[in-house]
Amino acid sequence: MRLVTWNINSLRLRAGLLARVVADLAPDVICLQETKVPDELFPSELPEALGLPYVARRGMKSYNGTAIFSRRPLQVLEGTPDWCGKDDRRHLAVAIHAAGGPIELHNFYVPAGGDVPDPDANPKFAHKLDFIAEARDYFATRGNLTRVVVAGDLNIAPLENDVWSHRQLLDVVSHTPPETTGLTAWLDTGFTDAVRWFVPPEERHFTWWSYRNRDWRVSDRGRRLDHVWVSHDLVQRLRSHVTLKEARDWPQTSDHVPVCVELDA
DNA sequence: ATGGTTGAGCGTCAA
Numbered sequence: 001m002r003l004v005t006w007n008i009n010s011l012r013l014r015a016g017l018l019a020r021v022v023a024d025l026a027p028d029v030i031c032l033q034e035t036k037v038p039d040e041l042f043p044s045e046l047p048e049a050l051g052l053p054y055v056a057r058r059g060m061k062s063y064n065g066t067a068i069f070s071r072r073p074l075q076v077l078e079g080t081p082d083w084c085g086k087d088d089r090r091h092l093a094v095a096i097h098a099a100g101g102p103i104e105l106h107n108f109y110v111p112a113g114g115d116v117p118d119p120d121a122n123p124k125f126a127h128k129l130d131f132i133a134e135a136r137d138y139f140a141t142r143g144n145l146t147r148v149v150v151a152g153d154l155n156i157a158p159l160e161n162d163v164w165s166h167r168q169l170l171d172v173v174s175h176t177p178p179e180t181t182g183l184t185a186w187l188d189t190g191f192t193d194a195v196r197w198f199v200p201p202e203e204r205h206f207t208w209w210s211y212r213n214r215d216w217r218v219s220d221r222g223r224r225l226d227h228v229w230v231s232h233d234l235v236q237r238l239r240s241h242v243t244l245k246e247a248r249d250w251p252q253t254s255d256h257v258p259v260c261v262e263l264d265a
Numbered sequence: 266a267t268g269g270t271t272g273a274g275c276g277t278c279a280a
Contacts, residue, residue: 009280010272034280036273062273063280112280124279155280211270211280255271255280 001072001098001263004030005107005151005226007208007256011035011067015046017250022050024244025260028071029096033109033153035065042067058089066092066107066152073097077104081138084130098265101147103234108135108152117176128155129178136186145190145231149263153256154227156183159196161204162224174223191229194261198241208256209248216248228261237264 004027008014011032021030030052037043038061047055052069056076059065066089068074077093090109095102111131114124132154139145158180160166169175187193199205206222213219230238239262247257 013272034272062278114279213269252271 001029001096001103001265002027002260003105003149003151003228003263004258004260005033005153005228006030006258007033007109007153007226007254009034009036009254009256011037011046011065012041012043013252014254015043017247017253018046018050020250021244021247021258022052024247025242025258027052027260029074029105030069031105031107031151032067032069033065033107034063035059035067036062037065056092056094058092060089064089064109066090066109068092068094068105068107070094070096074105075102080106081134083134084127086127090131098147100265103263103265104148106148106150106152108150108154110135110153110155112155113173113179115173117171117173117178119178125173128173129182132156132179132182132186136182136189139186139189139191142189146233147265148190148231149234150191150227150229152227153225154183155225156180157223157225158183158187159201159224161201162206164204164206164221164223169223174225187229190231192232192235194228194230194235194238195224195241195243195259197235197238205243207243207259211255226256226259228259230261230263234263234265238262239264
C-alpha cells in the first residue's frame with residue numbers, strides 16, 4: 001500500500017496537481033490537508049477521475065479541512081474526538097481494506113500556532129499545544145496500538161535536521177521545545193516515525209518551504225512539517241519512502257510537498 | 266523590527 005500525505009492548500013485550486021501526484025507516486029491512498037472547501041462544494045467527481053474512487057472528507061469554509069482518497073474500500077471511523085471542542089475539521093480517521101485486516105488511518109492537520117511562541121500571549125499557540133496534548137492522551141489511553149497509521153501536516157519539525165537551522169529556529173513556532181517534546185510524547189504513545197526510519201537523523205530532510213522566499217531551492221530554509229507514523233507492528237512492513245521535492249517547483253503549487261510511504265499491506 | 270507570498274472570498278484572517 002502506497003500512502004501519500006499532502007497539504008494541498010486548497011483542493012479546488014490544485015485539483016489538477018493531484019493528477020500529477022497520482023501519476024508520479026501511484027498512491028493507493030492520499031491524505032489531504034487544508035482542502036479549504038465545505039463539504040457541499042466538494043468536487044465529487046474528482047476522486048473517481050483520479051482512480052481513487054473511495055473518498056472521505058471533512059471540510060469547512062475557507063480554512064482547514066481534510067480528505068482521504070483511496071483505491072481500496074474504506075470506512076469512516078466515527079466517534080473520534082472533537083479536538084479542543086472546536087469542530088474545525090482538522091482530523092479524519094478511516095479503516096482501509098488490507099489483506100491482513102483493516103489499517104486504521106488518521107489524517108491530521110495540526111494547528112500552525114501563530115507567530116508568538118507563548119501560550120499566555122498567543123491563543124493560537126495555546127491551541128496548538130492543547131491539540132497535541134489531546135492527541136497524545138487519546139492514543140495513550142487506546143493502549144496497545146496495532147495496524148494504526150498517523151499521517152498529515154503536524155506543523156512541527158521535531159529533530160534538529162528537520163529544520164534549516166536548529167539554533168535559529170528554537171524560538172520559532174514549529175521547532176520550539178514545548179512543541180517538539182509534545183510531538184515526541186505523542187509519537188511515543190506507540191508509533192515509529194516512518195520517514196526517519198528511511199532517512200537517517202543526521203541527514204537534513206524537509207517537506208515545506210515558505211512562499212516568502214525569492215528562491216526556495218537556493219535559500220533552502222525548509223522544515224519537515226509533514227509526517228507519516230506507523231504503529232510498531234507495521235515497521236517490518238515498511239518498504240520505501242519518497243518525498244516529492246520537485247513538486248515544490250510545479251506551477252502554482254502548495255508550499256508543502258507530498259510525502260509517500262510504501263507498506264507491505 | 267519588519268517584510269517577504271499565498272488562499273479564501275470580499276473584511277481581513279490565517280498560514
